[in-house]
Amino acid sequence: MSASTTISRKPTGRDGGPVTYFVALLLVGVCVAPVVYIVLGGFRTNAQITIDPAALPDPWVGVNYMAVLKSSVFWGEFANSLIVALASTAGIVALGLMVSFVIARYDFRFKGAMYSLFAAGLMFPMVIAITPLYLVIKDLGLVDNLLGVIVPQIAFGLPTTVIILVPFLRAIPNEIEEAAALDGMSRLGFFFRMVIPLSVPGVVTVGILAFVGSWNNYLLPLYVLNSQANFTLPLGVQVFSSQYSTDTAKVLAFTSLAMLPALVFFSVFEKRIVGGLTGAVKG
Amino acid sequence: MSDTLAPRRAAARRRGRTRLEIAVLSAPAVIVFLAFVIFPVALAAYYGFYRWKGYGDPTDWVGLNNYRLILTDPAFHDVLWHNGLILVLSLAVQGPLAIGLALLLNRRIRGRSTIRVLVFVPYIISEVIVGTGWSLMLQSDGAVNGLLRAIGLGSLEADWISDPDLAIWTLMTVITWKYLGFAVILMLAGLQSIPDEIFEAAQIDGASYWQIQRRITVPLLGPTIRIWAFLSIIGSLQLFDLVYIIWGQYVSGTAGTSTMAIYMLAQGRNAGNYGYGSAVAVVMFVISLAVALIYQRFVLRRDLRGAVTEGTV
Numbered sequence: 313m314s315a316s317t318t319i320s321r322k323p324t325g326r327d328g329g330p331v332t333y334f335v336a337l338l339l340v341g342v343c344v345a346p347v348v349y350i351v352l353g354g355f356r357t358n359a360q361i362t363i364d365p366a367a368l369p370d371p372w373v374g375v376n377y378m379a380v381l382k383s384s385v386f387w388g389e390f391a392n393s394l395i396v397a398l399a400s401t402a403g404i405v406a407l408g409l410m411v412s413f414v415i416a417r418y419d420f421r422f423k424g425a426m427y428s429l430f431a432a433g434l435m436f437p438m439v440i441a442i443t444p445l446y447l448v449i450k451d452l453g454l455v456d457n458l459l460g461v462i463v464p465q466i467a468f469g470l471p472t473t474v475i476i477l478v479p480f481l482r483a484i485p486n487e488i489e490e491a492a493a494l495d496g497m498s499r500l501g502f503f504f505r506m507v508i509p510l511s512v513p514g515v516v517t518v519g520i521l522a523f524v525g526s527w528n529n530y531l532l533p534l535y536v537l538n539s540q541a542n543f544t545l546p547l548g549v550q551v552f553s554s555q556y557s558t559d560t561a562k563v564l565a566f567t568s569l570a571m572l573p574a575l576v577f578f579s580v581f582e583k584r585i586v587g588g589l590t591g592a593v594k595g
Numbered sequence: 596m597s598d599t600l601a602p603r604r605a606a607a608r609r610r611g612r613t614r615l616e617i618a619v620l621s622a623p624a625v626i627v628f629l630a631f632v633i634f635p636v637a638l639a640a641y642y643g644f645y646r647w648k649g650y651g652d653p654t655d656w657v658g659l660n661n662y663r664l665i666l667t668d669p670a671f672h673d674v675l676w677h678n679g680l681i682l683v684l685s686l687a688v689q690g691p692l693a694i695g696l697a698l699l700l701n702r703r704i705r706g707r708s709t710i711r712v713l714v715f716v717p718y719i720i721s722e723v724i725v726g727t728g729w730s731l732m733l734q735s736d737g738a739v740n741g742l743l744r745a746i747g748l749g750s751l752e753a754d755w756i757s758d759p760d761l762a763i764w765t766l767m768t769v770i771t772w773k774y775l776g777f778a779v780i781l782m783l784a785g786l787q788s789i790p791d792e793i794f795e796a797a798q799i800d801g802a803s804y805w806q807i808q809r810r811i812t813v814p815l816l817g818p819t820i821r822i823w824a825f826l827s828i829i830g831s832l833q834l835f836d837l838v839y840i841i842w843g844q845y846v847s848g849t850a851g852t853s854t855m856a857i858y859m860l861a862q863g864r865n866a867g868n869y870g871y872g873s874a875v876a877v878v879m880f881v882i883s884l885a886v887a888l889i890y891q892r893f894v895l896r897r898d899l900r901g902a903v904t905e906g907t908v
Contacts, residue, residue: 332699339696340713343776347716349738350728365732365741411624414617426621429628435887436632439833439856440880443863443872444635444642447649467631470624499616528721530836535864546723550840553727560731571724578719582712 347571354565361560376565386569388541389548393573396461396533396544397526403466404522405515408473413503415474416481417489427478433471438464438531446535460536461544465526473518480514481507520581527574545570636880643874648867661874670848671875674858677763677851682831684767686824689778692771693823694816697782698808711783714776722773726840729769730756733841756841762850769837774830778823785819786812821894828890832883835860855879 353361354376355369380386415427438445445464446455454460484507492502508515530546537543543551549570553563643661645653665671700710717725732738733755740752755765789812797807813820835856838847844861847853853861859879863872 332702332704335696335699336704336710339779340710342772343714343717346725346728346732346772347720349732350724353731353738362736364745365736366738366745367741407624407627410620414621418613418617420614420617426625429625429633433628433632435884436636436880437829437833437883439835439859440876440883441632441635441639443859443869443876444638445631446864447638447642447869448631448635450649463627464631467627470628470632474624499613503620524719528723530721530723530840546721549723549727553731563727563731567724567727571720574719574721575716578715579712582715 350564350571351568353561354568356561356564358559358561376561377569379562380566380569385540385548385552386566389543389545390573392458392542393527393544393546396458396465397523399458399462400465400469400526401519401522403462404469404473405519407466408470408477408518409508409511409515411470412474412477412481413507416478417484417507418499427474430471430474433468434475436468438468442531442535445532449536455536456538456542457536458542461529461532464532465522465529469522469525472521476518477511477514480511484510516581517584520577520584524574524577527577636876639873639876639880641873642870643877645870646868647870649869653870655870657870661871662878664871665875665878671855671858673848673851674853674855678832678834678854680763681767681770681834681854682828685770685774685827685831688767688771689775689827690820690824693775693778693782694813694820696775696779697786698812700779701783701786711780714779716776717773718777718780722836723840725769725773726837730841733765757846757850759849759851762842762852766838766841766852769841770834773837774827778827781819781823782816785816789815825887825890825895828886829883832879832886855882 349366352369355372355374356367357373360367360370411426411430415423449455449460449464452460454463488506488510489502492506497505528546529544530550533544533547537547540548540551549567552566556562556566642653644656644658646655646657646661647653700707700714704710735752735754739755743749743751753761755761793811793815794807797811802810833856834854838852838854838857839860842850842852844853844857844865847857848861855875856879859872859875862868863875866872
């Protein structure tokens with residue numbers, strides 16, 4: 313063996329030189345700078361921003377953030393976003409797990425068709441269905457009602473969920489099911505006592521995707537919700553930024569606080585989100 | 596007799612029970628999915644044949660007139676062109692950039708996991724926040740021009756949002772910023788699934804680092820690249836949030852950044868023409884489906900084995 317192969321056992325894993333570090337730093341800088349700008353801008357005054365739009369706070373002021381944190385509008389929209397995201401996630405996980413279990417572990421004639429139906433759903437993104445979807449929601453009397461956002465989000469979340477969970481549930485060894493049956497456990501007992509605990513990792517991935525998707529959704533709330541009391545945060549940010557278009561500093565503070573939950577959520581579940589997305593893509 | 600009948604009855608009972616379980620477990624998901632995904636899409640196809648303001652039942656049947664108007668409307672040609680441009684530029688810019696960055700970041704460097712998290716930040720923030728932040732920075736008295744002045748490049752100051760010569764490039768920059776991290780993370784995951792033995796074998800055979808990347812890594816990354824490209828294409832055809840937030844319905848028209856989805860909202864719901872808006876949705880759907888099927892037929896064949904056109908069960 314030559315010396316070079318013992319130093320770098322694996323070419324892709326070879327140590328990065330200064331160029332690598334420089335490019336990595338540049339990339340991180342480009343990705344993070346606008347976010348930092350938004351957060352720091354909230355600590356400045358409008359006068360500071362007008363004089364020099366790209367500078368550090370001098371002095372730092374907390375009034376913008378305090379004003380947003382004290383406003384009932386922000387917290388109302390925060391609560392709405394949270395309700396919608398939690399309810400959508402719960403619905404997607406519950407309905408998705410049940411139907412995936414049927415597709416993965418029962419034998420029946422329409423099994424293939426059912427899977428294809430959900431897989432085809434990937435081709436129907438919300439943008440395309442939104443106009444008639446709004447009309448359906450209107451006919452159900454759910455306009456300006458959080459349910460009008462939650463239920464369609466559950467429906468549109470199902471395809472990804474089924475695609476991720478079916479292979480997951482199919483991978484549970486038959487021996488476990490047979491052993492459970494020998495112990496006198498019914499198929500449903502098996503579902504509740506064995507499948508649900510065993511599928512936690514897959515469910516967490518699906519749940520995170522559902523939660524972040526709901527938290528960031530803009531189009532559906534834009535169509536469905538029209539009174540401020542029912543707005544979710546993305547709508548709130550947009551309305552706030554046009555209402556206070558002259559108060560840039562306050563808009564920046566509002567925007568920072570609105571993105572904070574998603575960032576915290578992401579940093580906590582980072583591994584699962586990245587894994588889930590790449591897993592979902594690989595199918 | 597009773598010896599053979601009893602088990603048969605038990606088996607029939609079990610079959611009935613199994614059917615009931617299938618029905619109970621799958622019905623909620625199937626019903627919600629049909630009612631809120633499939634039914635609206637079917638409705639769009641129906642409403643698309645009417646001139647209809649959204650009140651009462653549609654009665655003013657206009658046949659294919661909505662479709663004729665859409666396909667001959669110069670404004671629709673514009674948005675179609677913008678979507679096409681965004682599609683091609685997204686692939687051409689983000690693809691090579693993401694592959695290069697992933698190859699680089701796949702090396703052993705300190706703080707790799709932190710870098711991965713930070714690169715992913717723009718993707719996790721909602722389009723609305725990204726749009727609001729960028730539109731503030733890009734205004735003529737915003738941070739981008741301020742920064743240019745500060746570093747002595749004041750002559751490059753521009754009206755990034757409303758100048759029709761610049762707006763589409765501004766949009767492409769924001770799109771690249773927002774979605775590049777996702778592409779990099781995908782490519783990194785793809786790289787990690789390539790077994791080390793292949794590289795070792797190539798190295799023993801005397802291949803150089805760059806030969807290995809070009810001849811082995813990138814081809815083996817093929818499935819990941821093809822799936823990423825598919826997601827990027829579909830995303831480009833349906834782009835809405837970013838443009839609507841930064842440019843809005845009217846400026847996007849004059850600045851040359853409006854997309855099919857913006858056209859649909861402006862001409863449909865916002866104009867009260869639900870029949871026409873539905874027809875636009877159908878056109879968008881047909882275009883997306885055609886692109887997806889062609890892509891799947893000719894590019895993705897080996898990777899997906901028919902997840903879109905047929906079940907894999």
